[in-house]
Amino acid sequence: MVERYDLAIVGGGLVGASLAVSLSATPLRIALVEAFAPDSASQPSFDERTTALGNASRRVFEALGLWQAMEPDAAPITDIHVSDAGRFGFARLAARDFAVPALGYVVPNRVLGRVLWEGLRRAANVTPFVPMRVQAVTPGADAVGLALESDTGRMDIEARLVVAADGANSLVREAAGLSAMVDDYRQVAVVAALRTDQGNDGTAYERFTAAGPMALLPLRGAAQHNWRTLVWAARPEDATRLLQLEPSAFMAEWQRAFGWRAGRAVELGRRVPYPLALSRSSEAVAHRIAMLGNASQLLHPVAGQGFNLGLRDAAELADLLAACPSDPGSDEVLADFAARRKADRGGVVRFTDTLVRAFSNTNPVVALARDAGLLAFDLLPPAKRALSRVSLGFGARAPRLTRGLMP
Numbered sequence: 001m002v003e004r005y006d007l008a009i010v011g012g013g014l015v016g017a018s019l020a021v022s023l024s025a026t027p028l029r030i031a032l033v034e035a036f037a038p039d040s041a042s043q044p045s046f047d048e049r050t051t052a053l054g055n056a057s058r059r060v061f062e063a064l065g066l067w068q069a070m071e072p073d074a075a076p077i078t079d080i081h082v083s084d085a086g087r088f089g090f091a092r093l094a095a096r097d098f099a100v101p102a103l104g105y106v107v108p109n110r111v112l113g114r115v116l117w118e119g120l121r122r123a124a125n126v127t128p129f130v131p132m133r134v135q136a137v138t139p140g141a142d143a144v145g146l147a148l149e150s151d152t153g154r155m156d157i158e159a160r161l162v163v164a165a166d167g168a169n170s171l172v173r174e175a176a177g178l179s180a181m182v183d184d185y186r187q188v189a190v191v192a193a194l195r196t197d198q199g200n201d202g203t204a205y206e207r208f209t210a211a212g213p214m215a216l217l218p219l220r221g222a223a224q225h226n227w228r229t230l231v232w233a234a235r236p237e238d239a240t241r242l243l244q245l246e247p248s249a250f251m252a253e254w255q256r257a258f259g260w261r262a263g264r265a266v267e268l269g270r271r272v273p274y275p276l277a278l279s280r281s282s283e284a285v286a287h288r289i290a291m292l293g294n295a296s297q298l299l300h301p302v303a304g305q306g307f308n309l310g311l312r313d314a315a316e317l318a319d320l321l322a323a324c325p326s327d328p329g330s331d332e333v334l335a336d337f338a339a340r341r342k343a344d345r346g347g348v349v350r351f352t353d354t355l356v357r358a359f360s361n362t363n364p365v366v367a368l369a370r371d372a373g374l375l376a377f378d379l380l381p382p383a384k385r386a387l388s389r390v391s392l393g394f395g396a397r398a399p400r401l402t403r404g405l406m407p
């Protein structure tokens with residue numbers, strides 16, 4: 001017997017799990033297939049990274065009733081300090097300029113995973129297949145077949161709509177016959193927790209160096225005293241060297257590149273590398289299949305937009321599916337989804353890509369222009385307001401969840 005569902009979500013990482021919780025109050029029968037248990041050390045989405053959530057993402061989690069459980073570990077970003085190593089340009093953004101308590105919140109990915117999956121355990125209409133891996137996808141006229149496999153056996157299910165939330169190397173995308181357009185940035189992000197001798201005051205630092213950008217984000221929580229998350233994007237050969245350095249040598253090199261704004265580095269956590277690329281699915285949808293999150297677009301983490309954008313993907317699809325169409329995988333639903341997500345996805349991809357390329361460029365004319373840009377940005381309130389659009393999304397309309405309303 002093949003089990004039948006209205007919707008099957010492949011990938012229960014940040015975006016797939018968020019979509020499933022968003023649909024928990026609908027009558028849809030949902031299968032959620034995830035290769036790793038949420039608390040497994042091998043879970044690739046809920047790993048040592050931290051995620052900077054924008055205010056729209058906070059509103060989504062508030063509407064879903066999950067924010068309260070995240071808040072004790074969510075560090076508010078009250079200020080953002082942007083600087084260009086060895087040059088004069090810098091810019092500041094402060095929450096008070098926008099009359100909000102925080103510009104965003106930094107939450108450990110493991111906390112996001114724990115809270116999302118606690119939410120899923122309360123969702124009566126979601127059947128989790130965990131840990132199970134989708135091995136084959138068979139698109140059909142009225143449903144898509146999925147062959148699932150685990151260490152203990154295999155089974156088949158089918159669904160009228162399949163959501164690809166299975167990350168940048170999406171098997172579902174490939175099975176749908178879509179390609180990924182990939183631009184390798186030739187950078188690797190080295191992510192680590194870093195403790196300094198200076199208390200964290202809610203400032204997130206973004207520092208652009210010739211080799212690539214570096215971010216230092218505040219952390220919160222009982223065990224996080226003076227700890228921050230460092231995301232250091234470097235050329236692959238430099239990243240290899242940074243990963244091999246003794247912790248004291250690494251911290252000395254970080255101090256030279258970053259300066260003393262956040263105090264003196266005194267302790268370093270485990271360093272984990274993430275190769276960086278821009279990858280976009282050739283299409284947003286295929287027959288009975290929708291692409292979400294990293295399966296649709298993989299971004300450079302420089303502006304902390306990947307998950308925020310993926311969460312808006314999930315919120316928009318939730319809006320369409322909660323309207324209870326008789327066939328959730330119909331061409332009309334999928335065409336609507338693709339049309340509604342186009343402007344936001346395109347805008348964030350362009351914004352992030354331009355930032356990476358402008359600030360990785362060593363040409364003195366480009367460097368001067370970006371310093372002037374940073375200074376102008378610091379002096380001109382309209383430029384700051386324009387940036388706040390990035391965190392709200394470039395779409396013409398905001399999905400209900402991002403306005404704090406259930407779909």
Ligand SMILES: Cc1cc2nc3c(=O)[nH]c(=O)nc-3n(C[C@H](O)[C@H](O)[C@H](O)COP(=O)(O)OP(=O)(O)OC[C@H]3O[C@@H](n4cnc5c(N)ncnc54)[C@H](O)[C@@H]3O)c2cc1C
Binds near residue numbers: 033051053307
């Ligand atoms: C260093 C770094 C820092 C970042 N910081 C930020 C930030 O501050 N803010 C922000 O918004 N974004 C940030 N991002 C981006 C963010 O991490 C991604 O946007 C997010 O992980 C995308 O989630 P996803 O669920 O689409 O994909 P993934 O996180 O890749 O999850 C995919 C899931 O699918 C599962 N899966 C894959 N194949 C199968 C299969 N065949 N069967 C079953 N399950 C499968 C995987 O096990 C995984 O759980 C950062 C990224 C990096 C690399």
